[in-house]
Amino acid sequence: MSEHPHSPLMPELPHDWIASPPTESDTEDIARMATAAKQRATGSGSVSADEVGMEVWGLGSWTRRQLVVRDGEGGDARLLAWVRVHDRAAGRTNIDLTLAPEATDRDELASALLAWCEEIAARIAVERGLGGTLIDVSVHSADKEYQRFLEAAGFDLTRSWLQMSRPVTPTDRDLPAPREGTRVRRVAEHDDGTPVAADIQTVHLMLEESFADHFNSYRESFPEFLHRQREVPGHRWDHWWISEVEEDGTWLPGGAVVSSVLPADDSGVEGSYLDYIGVHRLARGRGVAKALIHAVIRDAAELGRNRVTLEVDADSPTGADGLYQAMGWSTSYRTQSWHKTVDVDGVDAPIPEARAYDEG
Numbered sequence: 001m002s003e004h005p006h007s008p009l010m011p012e013l014p015h016d017w018i019a020s021p022p023t024e025s026d027t028e029d030i031a032r033m034a035t036a037a038k039q040r041a042t043g044s045g046s047v048s049a050d051e052v053g054m055e056v057w058g059l060g061s062w063t064r065r066q067l068v069v070r071d072g073e074g075g076d077a078r079l080l081a082w083v084r085v086h087d088r089a090a091g092r093t094n095i096d097l098t099l100a101p102e103a104t105d106r107d108e109l110a111s112a113l114l115a116w117c118e119e120i121a122a123r124i125a126v127e128r129g130l131g132g133t134l135i136d137v138s139v140h141s142a143d144k145e146y147q148r149f150l151e152a153a154g155f156d157l158t159r160s161w162l163q164m165s166r167p168v169t170p171t172d173r174d175l176p177a178p179r180e181g182t183r184v185r186r187v188a189e190h191d192d193g194t195p196v197a198a199d200i201q202t203v204h205l206m207l208e209e210s211f212a213d214h215f216n217s218y219r220e221s222f223p224e225f226l227h228r229q230r231e232v233p234g235h236r237w238d239h240w241w242i243s244e245v246e247e248d249g250t251w252l253p254g255g256a257v258v259s260s261v262l263p264a265d266d267s268g269v270e271g272s273y274l275d276y277i278g279v280h281r282l283a284r285g286r287g288v289a290k291a292l293i294h295a296v297i298r299d300a301a302e303l304g305r306n307r308v309t310l311e312v313d314a315d316s317p318t319g320a321d322g323l324y325q326a327m328g329w330s331t332s333y334r335t336q337s338w339h340k341t342v343d344v345d346g347v348d349a350p351i352p353e354a355r356a357y358d359e360g
Contacts, residue, residue, distance in 0.1 A: 009116065009123070011112040014105045014108050014109060017069050017070065017071050018072065018073060019067045019069045020067065021066065021067060021068075022066060022067070022068045022082065023056070024056065026056065026079070027049050027052050027053045028049055030052045030079065030082050030098075031047050031049040031051070033079050033098065033100045034052065034082065034098050035047045036100065037099060037100060037101060038140075041142060042142045042143065043142070048233075050263075051233055054232075054233050055084060058231075059230055063087045063088070063231075064086050064087070065084070066083060066085065067081075067082075067083050067084075069081035069082075069113070078102065080100045080102075080109070081097070081098060081099050081100065081109060081113060082096075082098045083095070083096070083097050083116065083117060085121055087124045088220075088228065089221070090128055090130065090221070090224075090352050091125070091128075091130055091132075091133050091134060091351045092133065092220075092352075093125075093134070093135050093136070094136050094137070094138075095114075095121070095136075096138075097110060097113055097114065097146070107152070110153075111149070114149065114153040115153070118340070121133050122344050125347070125351075126344055129349050130344070130349050130350070130352070131343060131348060131349045131351055132341060132347075132351040133341075133342055134339060134341050134342075135155075135341070136339055137150060137155060137339075138161075138335055138338075139336045139337075139338060140333065140334075140336075141334040141335060150338045153340070155338040156340065157336055157337075159313065159314075159315055159336065159337040160315055160336055160337075161334065161336070161337070162311070162312050162313075162314045162321055162331045162334060163309065163310075163311055163333050163334065164311070164330060164331050164332065165308070165309040165330065166297070166308050166324075166328045166329040166330075167306065167307055167328070168271075168272075168301050168307055168308055169301065172297050172300070173301045173302055175294040178243070178291035178294075179287040179291070181286065182243060182244070182245050182254070182288055183243070183251070183291075184241050184243045184244075184291045184294075185241065185244070186238055187199040187203065187237060187238075187240040193237070195237045195240070199242060200226065200240075202253050202256065203242060203256040203258065204225050204226070206253055207276050207278040209280055210256075210278025210279055211278055219352065232275070233263075234260035234262060235261075236260060236261055239258070239259040239261070239296075240257070241256065241257045241292055241295045241296070242256050243255040243257075243279075243283070243288045243292050245288065252283075253280070254280055254282075254286065254288045255277070255278055255279035255280055255289065255292055256278055257276065257277045257278075257293070257296060258276045258277075259273060259296045259308075260273050260275055261273070262305075262309065265307070267306065269304070271300070271305050271307040271308065272297075272299065272300040272303075272307070272308045272309075273308070273309050274293070274308060274309070274310040277292055277293065277310075279292075296308055309332070311335070314334065
């Protein structure tokens with residue numbers, strides 16, 4: 001690793017290739033490269049300039065450290081890679097690596113950039129006063145090359161995820177209402193469209209407590225949660241719902257759902273994405289999950305959307321994938337989580353532990 005005036009640490013690259021922080025002017029080039037890389041790895045898909053812009057210069061840039069790699073200087077230099085390190089929460093760091101299909105010496109390049117990611121992740125942990133961090137990488141199951149890079153860098157495959165989709169039709173406007181004693185409402189908004197703080201805090205609380213017994217769950221502060229949700233290109237406050245259950249004549253929060261807008265597909269129609277759904281353990285068995293899911297589907301139908309997609313743990317003992325299949329979802333593709341723990345020498349503060357996963 002060598003020092004660079006624009007970054008505290010730079011990777012040592014083959015062929016004297018040049019790494020530098022990306023700028024807004026790189027957005028379109030990165031989007032084209034990322035689209036080509038995605039199609040090379042999976043056979044389909046695209047990455048929009050809006051998605052890239054969020055990370056490079058938008059809200060998402062505040063919590064990311066990133067580089068682009070070129071094979072030289074000047075206007076003729078080719079873009080070969082884009083790598084980013086996301087400070088997601090205390091003790092949790094996500095990384096992403098994208099290589100251009102035409103990049104050569106790919107294993108050497110990936111090794112250098114993944115090593116840079118580890119060093120940056122360790123530095124972030126030090127800045128947070130922690131003794132290390134868990135690095136998490138999400139990989140399409142068809143991307144065998146990326147999986148090979150990660151295995152060589154000491155990462156372990158820890159989980160598989162189903163990416164599921166359900167078509168939406170006009171008849172979904174008439175989905176059943178919640179059962180008696182359960183109701184669903186949107187997060188309240190002020191006249192200027194900003195959400196009521198108490199409702200956003202309720203969503204955070206419901207998700208935190210609902211996921212306490214899920215795989216790799218960890219505490220995320222309210223400011224971290226709020227900022228991360230606002231980074232999503234399709235973020236909309238009116239796509240958040242709270243479910244309430246009646247207890248002795250009083251309506252209490254029982255669950256929440258966060259959804260967002262999916263970009264238009266090849267047919268030119270937008271979709272909805274179900275980011276998070278959580279049901280508090282004290283409200284389970286009262287139809288809360290189905291009521292929240294119906295709220296998202298019904299809203300998508302009313303807005304003329306053509307699909308609702310989501311991610312579900314393929315290895316969960318709760319059988320959540322069976323619930324979604326019964327409600328019309330099918331698996332489009334699978335992804336994987338690869339993890340590596342990075343310790344910081346000389347720092348006594350522990351890495352925040354993942355919560356225990358309750359298999360009961």
